[in-house]
Amino acid sequence: MNLVGNFWNDIFFAIIVFVVAIIIARVLRYIIGRLVKGASSKLKVDPTKYNFLKNAVEFIVYIIALIIIFNSIPKLKSYGTALFAGAGVLAAIVGFASQSAFSNIVSGIFIVMFRPFSVGDRVRVGQLYSGDVEDITLRHTVIKDFENRRIVIPNSVINNETIINSSLSHENLCIFIEMGVSFDSDVDQAMRVLQEETMKHPDCVDNRTQEEIESGVPQVNVRLINITETAMQLRAYGWARNPSDGFNLKCDVLKNTKRRFDEAGISLAYPQRMVYIKDNNATRN
Template identity: 50%
Template structure:
């Protein structure tokens, strides 16, 4: 009779442990689904703002599910004495493996974390024209957790790891206001007519098809010039003029700037406005022929 009662208690203990394992697994599953639900909503909003495919973040969601599964297994092994010793051995082996794996994939995780920061802080979006550091510029085509794809003016795709972008200075020409003020700097000689040169620059700039009148209503009523031209330097050989010319975006500003350099130079030639350039004077020394004296 006593042996039967002890057997019942043992069976009840086993049943309790099985019930605990089942409840822990169910709770882990529910918590995982709840976290993924909120993550999907957050990433959906971020994807809409960045114009990115939400499936790009599937790795992050899978990683969270895997992490919750690991935590659930650890709780089960540490809560049941019979499994604790086995769990300690497995965790020791897993710890060594995780250290090796973490060291080998350090750069990959760095790119993923940087990609998450780009999604959260949004320094740029798909379609923005950006410049990264001093080398790369172009239009953002895609943002993933590992890298960002940029289409440069040569129509070549530049794939930059997110960790590299996070450590560089980003110049974003589209994040708030896409309008660009292009600086047109031209040097004229000291004997040229400054007022005539300014008039030519203003006329050519204001009639360019890409020119954007950025004046306020008060400036228009006050007859402020559409194109402001200032003398910014009196150099050794030239007077430097700078025109502030507005365009709707970076690409139009670049095209307009190139066209204006050509048209202004041509008009300067017609009106006698000289653009100075360096001169060098070369003196050739001529040696006198040697005189031979006969004795």
């Protein structure tokens, strides 16, 4: 009677464990389905492509249920040890092979949740890649660089890099415009020319507050920031509405300032070296 009673107790225990596992698996599938559906709608991808995530979670729940059953029933414990040892090796192989894919998917979901950038933003990823974000998927992000090339970067790589987002805020950008003039040039005149060319550019905006305007702060400041071995380094601080306008501002001001410098007789700096030649014959004479 005890053997029969223990047998039915084990069967009843196994049924309870499986019922609980089914309930937990269904709940987790629902939660993950909602998360994937929300992320897929923002990323504009088909959520059915990522149903394997829900299936994987359900599979893990059932595996845990089997482990509990085999460890709780003495007659099955010896068989369970050998069975799950082999399954553990297989799971380790599969997990190692899919580690990169899962990492990219999780990183893509984090990008959607925390939104360090969005489609259309101008970003710089690390020190190598710059451009406009063209597409974001659960696996990778596509950036169109300034040469109209598409750069496909895995999301896990982006999450480990420093991201500079020039479109994250709508504030004006300060553009540094630097030029080096020779030591024999009139530095005050050169600073004045650089300031005038920056201020009259159509993409240069007035970023001063009302108090700064009333106190006479110039719209564009020009500073002598350094004196090197070959040049007096000037820097103009111009303001633009966005990175594109700032790029145009810098290029045009450099061109127009060079033309004004030529007209005013202001020379740009260039490397100079003085070479002394020792005449050994003259010394002997």
